[in-house]
Amino acid sequence: MKRLAFVLLLAACGGNGTTGDRPTLPPVTTPTGPAPEVPWNQLEGAVKTVTVKGDDATQTAAAKQMLAAEVGKPLDRARLRDELTQVLGIKGVGDVNASAVQLADGVELVVALVPARNLHALTAKEVGGQDIPLPGLLSTAVGLPLDPSLLAKVVAELRAEYLAKGYTDVQVAWKDTDVGTNQVDVSIEITPGKATTITTVEFKGNAHAKKADLIKAIAGTLVASSPWNSDLVDRASLLLSAYYYDHGFINVAVDPPKPSGGASPVTFAITEGDQFRVGKIDVKGVPDADAKKYLAMVTVKKGDVFSRKLMQDGIVKIQDAAKTQVEPVTKIDAKKKTIDVTLDLTKH
């Protein structure tokens, strides 16, 4: 570009040596040297061809197939990302680099494949402890290209094993170290932390619910003298909230306990809030006769303690009978501690 501008500048100054009235353009010169690099969005035209560069013919053929849909379309990096992600999934491909070349009648898309490093050695051990046996998934991995997604699966498997034993803070990570040409050593390191065991299940703040009822509500989740399991603790918290919602405590908050790192009770701190009763219930959007019929399907009545489950059961029955969606609209009266419910069938 600089060269061309210089030629033009000479022309502007009359520097071509001609004296006639009509301007004479200087001879067209073809720039020499490497073609310039430009921002990608300055390239013009649709993708004309796709070139895949790589050492492995199988990989390049597979990549070319994945990128074939680009031909005929303008460059779109968001779409290309999806295709490059697929290319990265080809066995033995470690990295990709995409570029483009301006052609006279479009753009050449060029994707260079970088081979994955080969796994030279693999170990797994607890930090400060001894080596642990490698999971079966990795038994044949040595000597093959490094596969990060396989390692991610193994890490998840090892983590799950430790979590199941109550090691709630377990950290499992893998590190790679380059050794020699395109070879890598991988070490999986496990930092177990402390294991937590649940001795008993306790509740705090349950002024309106007996411990036995709450234990029944979380049946099938937490068991005394078992390793801590965060998923089960979460599930128990949800079941406790559900118990309270079905007993009118619509503002209940259950604070999920945290693992203590030893043998200790699991204690749920409950803030019950006020108990609410059902106010007015009506059905909207259908003739009166239907409304009466549908209303009878809801087993909770005015004055009853509000129950989310019973209300939901009634809604499901109405939906089945009316073959339409029911939208429950609630109006809460914080002073009277009532909830009015309108079952709206008009919107669907």
Next chain:
Amino acid sequence: MKHYLVLFLVTLPALALARPQDGSTAKLDHVVATVDGRPIFHSEIDEIFERNKIDKPTFDQTQAAIDALIDSALIENAAVRLHVDVTDSEMQQAEAMIKAENHLDDAGLDKALAEQHFTRETYRRELARQIRMQRTFALDAPSVRGQVTDAELQARYDQAKKANPSIGSFDSLKDQIREAVFSEKTAIAEGEWVKRMRATAHVEKAK
């Protein structure tokens, strides 16, 4: 002389708008990081800066963008693990809702999106990502979502009343306060959830 000058002035803008010469090359994309094998591409960082109208991002801004994309990748990985997805009809509903809430027709939406450097397609992807994130969070960390007690509501109201005595009664603002506190607590819980996932993920940044 005059002729040449005119020619020069006319030619310069034309040159500036001309398509690149044949053989010109452009870098399109490369991987900047991986999160448990999921790649993050440089073009994703560019898009963040385009949308935020940042022409020359600093090093810190670039690192912050990479971190945000790593968090997003962690959530996408969790969504895959939990089989969370969004159907076409759910996407259509979400799009219809956005148009209705913003009083936009198709052309209006496209115009608004273009101002944010989105095409309809890229926006749909972003929308789907956001819906997946909410669902994944609800599934993966159900009990840590913000729960709001009456005591918290009262405390927040008292604080606001002290700062501005002219605000309405507690009852009139209760629902509004509940929504605000719930959003805050949920955002904090989401942050902690992502932090926990990051602690157990293999994140590799390109050297």
